Amino acid sequence: MNIVDFDNIHRAYQRGADVLNGVTFSIGAGRVVGLVGKNGAGKTTLLRVAMGMLEAQQGAVRLFGLDPRRDPLEVKRRIGFVSEDQILPPFLKVEQVLDLHRGLFPTWDDSITRDLIDRFGIPAQTKIKALSKGQARQVALLCAVAHKPELLLLDEPAAGLDPASRRDFLETSIQLLNETGSTILFSSHYMSDVERLADRIVMLHEGRVLIDSELDELREHYSLALVPHNGGTSRTTLLSLEGCLGARDRSDALHAVFNLEPESTSRLLETELGITDLLCSRIALEDMFIELAGGQQ
């Protein structure tokens, strides 16, 4: 059984401006999925729909086979959630925040709590409002993982943290959860984090799933073609080719991303458009993000 099922999810905040426009994908148990996309692509909305904090206007979402709007408690007890704008009660001490969570999650594990408190060096007697942003985020993560959730949803969890804290924070939590076989869906703007941690990438663009691929497959089977301007090839022509995910008109050349290996892409462009003087190579995730989400598709 899938842990997460999104089926044709639509959601708008204003009439005629869908933030999610038919998102469909599923996540099996034990997978670590990176959700990427530029600002406004719908990542946060999708994660909030998954949490049951927003209702899908069309389509169905199922977590552990349950509807998060109909069985919110059942679902939330099995989820750990950290978001960028999540606010812990600022007037409570760290240990009181942990007490609050301990009682709400039957599977709370104090050994994980102790371990993470030690590892992060969180002062347990300090009020949340007196912590630094990074420490507060660490407490939030601690609360999200200490009950060994079956699913961890992280919405830009490391935003605003310094590189060392970010890596420590993410790797610690993901290692911990991998040990218990939890599933993780996390959104991030840091492609290095996504490449390091995820085994599958879902890229959202304008409310739709643009890419849903295993990371290895992405590395092997996607390519970037730099088509020189002098041949008279246009963006539209490139986009009409099968396998072309996006094309941008840049000053040096036309940049086109293909869902093909570099050799196949070269062959395709040569046979279909007669272009021979092009550069074709594998594409790094960050470059792919920039090429596909960077506008002028």
Add this chain to the structure above:
Amino acid sequence: MTTKPSLRFRLSQVGRDRALRSVPLWIVVTALNTSVLMGVIAMRVARDGSASLPTRELALVLGLALAVYLLAGGVRSRCRRIDMTLPLSTSNLWTVHSIATYLAGLLVLLASAAVLATHMSILSRRAAFSGGGESLVGFCAQLAAIWFLAVMVMQSYRADLRKPTGRSAFLTSLATAVGIPFLAALLAGRSQSLTIAPIAAGVILGYRSILSLPKCLSLSPLEVSSESTGAVAPALAETSESTPPRDQILSHRASRRLVARTVFHTPPWGSATGWIALLFVAGFGFLMSGVLRAWQPDADVRLWVATMTVYMLLAFFAPLTFRLPTLDPLPVSRRFLFALLVLPAVFALMLGYAGGWLTQRYLGDTNRTVQYRVEMPHCWVSVPYAHLEVAWDGNLPELTSPWGETHAASSSTLFRGGKATLYSPFNTPEESSAAFEALLTSRAIESVHGTSIPHEEIMERYFVVDGDRLVGLKQGGLTLEEDFPYLGRPAGQHQFLALMALVLIPWFLLLAIFLRTFRANLSDKTRQVTFWSLLGLSLVLMLGQVAMAVSGLARPDVLRGTMEVALRQATSSTPATVTLSIACLALVIVSYLLAQRQLVKAEIPMTPTKFALLDFSQEH
């Protein structure tokens, strides 16, 4: 080298100041508050039969407007964070904020004065009130001087900080705020030359403050908080690996307590907000029990208090939604959250009501017994309102004795020009014989106590006719309870449930509409506008009664009497009482569930919406 900002730039700085920018909102708030307070004063004065409005109370109303603004109007923040990054001197920031705050206060004062003037003009036309002998302009001049002193006090406290925070800063604000109406009441009616005193004190304070200004403002005080920063909580270090069930139950309870604490720890005053709100609600419950009648028999303000309670409950609910985004991702049931949001207020209301009821019993409620009131030249049999009657078609029956003496009953129409009339079958405005008065008293006793005492005995024991053939009571008065102990105290009406329903049903229904706006596709502004509209609606219900009384459209006591009669008729038998109680309870539960359903379906925004007036001028 720093160049001095131009006058134009300084003026734009003043215009951008948070204190001045929040003024439009505060003008509305002040107008509403002043209206409510004037309504209270007008009703009190009307009841006392006084022909003039009390000077001191008018000054207090103006002072309170400024006090509320000082506490919540963004006076404490001396500048925005971004201003600290600009090449502006501390004295510039200090002066700009002082001017802006002072001007903002003056505008609030003028708004309050304008509302006062309007009320006074209406009252003087309708009820021949006079303005208390003191001119409003005089009050305003005094208040302007007091406000200057208040601004200087606020600006001189921790002048090195962008915004003084913490307990001592709050206490300073509170003391200053309390001082404003206090000084206003002190100076009211005294010589205008005394106005110079607060101005002088303000100038001295301001001068000292300017001299002590540092080169730069600070975001937080230099002193370090003494809070412990121990690395690991001992409780955590000693906890066993697996949590046993009993501990799980305990931690579940602890967790619920912390959820409750989180909900109630809301701006503007942290955990005090919830307690203050509950205290107010309990106070309203106390008044709703009709306890005031124990001190003053005619002071029955239950109906008015009931509508005011709806307003207050709604006003206090909105700030409690502030922490919902914090709890939303957690497995906390929305039904539990809703109960947490509303039930403490319901219990506080009931507790207050119970307190009022017990106080009445302790003090002795004479309103529930038959009395004979003598206020020459008129005497009459007084019974509880519930024992009066209503003639819906306006045809009043005559009061007739077995010996043929007939008189018209005392009556009053419900609405001016309407037919429905409330009348007393035990009271006639016409001159009648002593035997007739004794007969009416006997009938009243039977109605109220359910026991008959022959009118001849009443006549012999209590009534006397003097030389001018005027009817009166013998020495000692109508001592029914002493002379006829078997009469007992008449049971009170079953008003508790009806009054609770009168408050809770509208509150829950308004909440349902309000919570319906918690949808992600609705903006903060929509939520705010809805909330304020609903608040306005409940205010109209409250002020409508005052307006009806002042305009002479309907008398509040007659309306109240009619409701009590209707309630008595509806509870005339045990099955009827049970049916009515069940109906009230069912309606309360249905409206509760309607509101609860809206919270269950709500999409809580991640950033809390600012609803409370105080939120608009606070940083959280």
